[in-house]
Amino acid sequence: MGVQWRALALCGGFPKLPWIAEPHRYSAAEESAMRTVCDACPVRPECAADADDHRIEGGFWSGAARTAVAGRLDPGGA
Numbered sequence: 001m002g003v004q005w006r007a008l009a010l011c012g013g014f015p016k017l018p019w020i021a022e023p024h025r026y027s028a029a030e031e032s033a034m035r036t037v038c039d040a041c042p043v044r045p046e047c048a049a050d051a052d053d054h055r056i057e058g059g060f061w062s063g064a065a066r067t068a069v070a071g072r073l074d075p076g077g078a
């Protein structure tokens, strides 16, 4: 699918959610809202693979916050 998956990314329809903020800068309600959007997103696997491939170290991708240390800070809401 290449980079074309981004055209189907549901997060683009929710620009007021803090997709690129550090986790301590958003509320539990905002995190839950982002996770809900990701759960319904048709390109979640592509999003996760892209974040992994590019070693993304911030923001909220594919239902989880990511960090510089471990890549994913909070997989699945643990």
Ligand code: SF4
Pocket: 009, 010, 011, 012, 037, 038, 039, 041, 042, 043, 044, 047, 048, 060, 061, 062, 063
């Ligand atoms: S899975 Fe990725 S592309 Fe889809 S809404 Fe979540 S962050 Fe956006």
